[in-house]
Amino acid sequence: MSGAVVCLSGGQDSSTCLFHAVRRYDVVHAVTFDYGQRHRVELECAAALAARADVEQAVLPVDALSMLAAGSLTNPAIESRLDAAGTGNDYAEARGLPSSFVPGRNIIFLGLAAAYGIPRGLETLVAGVCSTDEAGYPDCRPDFVESLQQTIRIGMDCPEFTIDAPLLHLTKAGVWALAEELGVVEVIRTETHTCYEGDRGTLHDWGYGCGGCPACTTRARGWAEYAALTKG
Numbered sequence: 001m002s003g004a005v006v007c008l009s010g011g012q013d014s015s016t017c018l019f020h021a022v023r024r025y026d027v028v029h030a031v032t033f034d035y036g037q038r039h040r041v042e043l044e045c046a047a048a049l050a051a052r053a054d055v056e057q058a059v060l061p062v063d064a065l066s067m068l069a070a071g072s073l074t075n076p077a078i079e080s081r082l083d084a085a086g087t088g089n090d091y092a093e094a095r096g097l098p099s100s101f102v103p104g105r106n107i108i109f110l111g112l113a114a115a116y117g118i119p120r121g122l123e124t125l126v127a128g129v130c131s132t133d134e135a136g137y138p139d140c141r142p143d144f145v146e147s148l149q150q151t152i153r154i155g156m157d158c159p160e161f162t163i164d165a166p167l168l169h170l171t172k173a174g175v176w177a178l179a180e181e182l183g184v185v186e187v188i189r190t191e192t193h194t195c196y197e198g199d200r201g202t203l204h205d206w207g208y209g210c211g212g213c214p215a216c217t218t219r220a221r222g223w224a225e226y227a228a229l230t231k232g
Contacts, residue, residue, distance in 0.1 A: 001026045001027060002024075002025045002026050002027070002124070003025055003026060003027035003028070003029075003117075003120070003121055003122040003123065003124065004021050004024070004025040004027070004028050004029075004117070004122055004124040004125065004126050004164065005028075005029045005030070005031055005113050005114075005116060005117030005120075005122045005124070005125055005126070006018050006021045006028060006029070006030045006031070006055075006125075006126040006127075007030075007031055007032075007033075007109055007110065007113050007125070007126070007127045007128065008030040008031065008032050008046045008049065008050060008057070009032065009033070009042055009046060009128075010032070010041075010042035010043060010044070010045030010046030010047075010049060010192060010193050011042060011045075011128070011192055011193060011194045011215075012172075012175060012188055012192050012194050012207070012219060013128030013129075013130055013167055013175060014046075014127075014128035015045075015046075015049050015128075015187075015188055015191075015192045016128065016166075016167065016175055016178055016179050016182070016184070016188055017126050017127065017128045017166060017167065018030060018049060018050070018053055018055070018126075019053060019179070019182045019184045019187075020126065020166050020178070020182060021126045021164075022053050022054075022055065023182060024164075025124065027121075027122065028053070028055045029055060029056045029057070029058065029116075029117065029120065029122060030046070030049075030050045030053075030055050030056070030057040030058070031057070031058050031059075031060060031112070031113045031116050031117075032046040032047070032050075032057060032058070032059045032060070033059075033060050033061075033062050033109055033112070034059055034060070034061050034062065035061075035062040035063070035065040035066070035074065035102075035105075036063060036065065036066040036074050037073050037074065038072070038073060038074070038075075038076045038196065038197070038198060039073070039193065039195060039196050039197065039198040040198060041193050041198045041200055042193040042194075042198075043059070045191060045192055045193045046059075047059075048191060049187075049191060049192070052187070052191070058116060060112055060116070062108060062109070062112070065102055065104075065105060065108070068102075068103065068104060069089070069091055069102060069103045069104075070088050070089050070090070070091075071089055071092065071099065071100060071101055071102035071103070071105075072087065072089065072099045072100045072196065073100050073102055073196065074102060075088070078099055079099060080098075080099055080100050080196040080197070080213045080214055080215070081098060081099050081100075081214065082098050082214050083096075083098065083099070084097060084098060084099040084101070087099040089101065091103055095138075097136065097137070097138070098136075098137075098214060100196060100214065100215075101137055104139075105139065106127075106129065106137075106139035106140065106144070107139060107148070110125060110127060110148055110152075110163070111148075111152065113125050113127075114152045114156060114161065115156070118156050118158050118161060123158060123160050123161050123162065124161075124162045124163075124164050125152075125161070125162070125163050125164065126163075126164045126165075126166070127145075127163055127164070127165050128165075128167050129141075129144075129145060129165050129167065129168060130167045130168060130170060130172075130175070131168055131169060132169065132170065132171050132172075133172070133218065142168060142169075145163050145165050145168065148163065149161065149162065149163045166178070171222065171225070172218055172219065172221065172222020172223075172225070172226075173222045173223075173225035173226040173229065175222065176188070176222055176223060176226035177226055177229070180226075180230075188207070189205075189206065189207045189223075190203065190207060190208070192207065193207075193208060193209075194207065194209060194215045194216065194218075194219050195208065195209030195210050195213055195215055195216050196210075196213040196214065196215045196216075197209075197210040197212075197213050199211075204220065205220075205223060205227070206219050206220045206222075206223035206224075207219060207223075
């Protein structure tokens, strides 16, 4: 019997991965992280989506992230932009990364998810990392996934451990197309949350959000490309 744990934030990517996992694995659990994120509404979305998919969910507190570095996702005083120049996220600015980059986040999250799953016999970790995202986070790249998979195999003494990253090489339009294949486009459009500002007031064609932050513009662009391909 196959089993997997899904890193479920409540956003578009991880929620698509949830439904991918439910179709692919016999037993699925979801792990969600409460790290003091400014868009805390995603936690409510994650809980609702886990219930919809009928999977067990654990919410793990990771309070330390807000103490480690000054990313916009953990510090509302920092503007969310695709560049970090002058925002106060000096670490990201020095590396040409978005102000939303939180150093170590995926190292910590995926490590914790593996530590949750492996003792429960869930030796696959499903993660919504995407290397083609315009944010260009270094902890969403193939070499990071391959390296961390090997590290966890060694550190957890679990040679069969695998990171399943179905979105790794997909564009955002491709993520929408996968949601269509899974029969959950409307669920992803209306029940997930990506907006860094936590805006759930306006339902756009592509979902809820402020429409102006990097997460919204990326999601909207992907929807437009997906819709164009669908109509074509």
